[in-house]
Amino acid sequence: MKDGLKLQRLSKSCLELLPVELLYEIQLYALSHSLPCTSHSLHVIFKFAPSSFRAEYIFLRSSGSSENLYTKALRYPLCSLDVLRFIKLQSRNPITILELPKRLFRDLGTRRASSKWTDQDQPLPFIRDLYTAGFSLDLNSINGYALTKAVQTEFYALVKLLLDKGASPTYKDNLAVRVAIRRKDLRMVKLLIERGSGEVHKRRRLEDRMKVSKELLKLAVKCNAQDLVDYFTREKGCVPDMQTLYLMR
Structure with missing residues (x-):
């Protein structure tokens, strides 16, 4: 168990010593959710990665899905307008x-x-x-x-x-x-x-x-929102049902 933890720490420290450009290449190959979370240093590196890297990462993860490529890309917190523009240039998928x-x-x-x-x-x-x-x-x-x-x-x-x-x-x-x-x-x-x-x-x-429904008018009455009741009845012509009339008494 201890040997495994030592090996994990050693691997992490070795990664942190690699050039940033090589780390980007590794991530684009691995497409790993967890890699940026393995240490504070790696988290900072990937957090401030350029839009071109973010776009390529999201594009590779989103491609091949039956879902709309751009819709899927938008779900990533990393996705920005620059990222979408980059994907637009790289992708042959029509924009829907x-x-x-x-x-x-x-x-x-x-x-x-x-x-x-x-x-x-x-x-x-x-x-x-x-x-x-x-x-x-x-x-x-x-x-x-x-x-x-x-x-x-x-x-x-x-x-x-x-x-x-x-x-x-x-x-x-x-x-x-x-x-x-x-x-x-x-x-x-x-x-x-x-x-x-x-x-x-x-x-x-x-x-x-x-159109203002009787149910919306009834809700306004229950909420004691008199200005809304007046608006619904006088301006929008909504006629209250018997139950709502009883509540308005």
């Missing part, structure tokens, strides 16, 4: 619609409620850059996870971008809208339902993204 991975939105929940989002907070700039670079995105993948997460964290600029690019608030039984209702957030609810909501110079009224 990319699915946005959960990893881009999962960390939004760690933001403190007192903080305010800016246009420079990720993943907003990254998504914009993807469109600018000519990539098309499926913003409704994973049952509208991206929009729901943005609503949950009150990231209005991100919500607006997702909606403008085609995200729908109707997935999973209008989950994004229900989240906004539970937060009693009239501004967010309007943003989700009305096209062009919040625009100062709106030339003509656009068709809403969805």
Whole structure:
């Protein structure tokens, strides 16, 4: 057992003495998840590897799969816009619609409620850059996870971008809208339902993204969100059922 540990430590120390370029070649041959984690020194080396190495590593790991190459590449935390551009140059695969991975939105929940989002907070700039670079995105993948997460964290600029690019608030039984209702957030609810909501110079009224249902009205009543109840009934013409009328008494 002790001999095995000594051999492992010796192998690790020998690797750390190799030139960085050779370590990159070894990793591209091994395609190992664990190699960068074997020591702090190796972790730092691979963490600050150039985009060309990252792109080749991700390309080799993602190739040969029946999945969309670019969608699979996006799931890697190492993946950046430069990496995708490199893969685009190297690959013969046509660019299809990319699915946005959960990893881009999962960390939004760690933001403190007192903080305010800016246009420079990720993943907003990254998504914009993807469109600018000519990539098309499926913003409704994973049952509208991206929009729901943005609503949950009150990231209005991100919500607006997702909606403008085609995200729908109707997935999973209008989950994004229900989240906004539970937060009693009239501004967010309007943003989700009305096209062009919040625009100062709106030339003509656009068709809403969805119709307000009796269930959404009932939820607003149960949450004691009177401004939402008024909005649903007076502006959107939603007629309450008998059970909701009883709750409104």
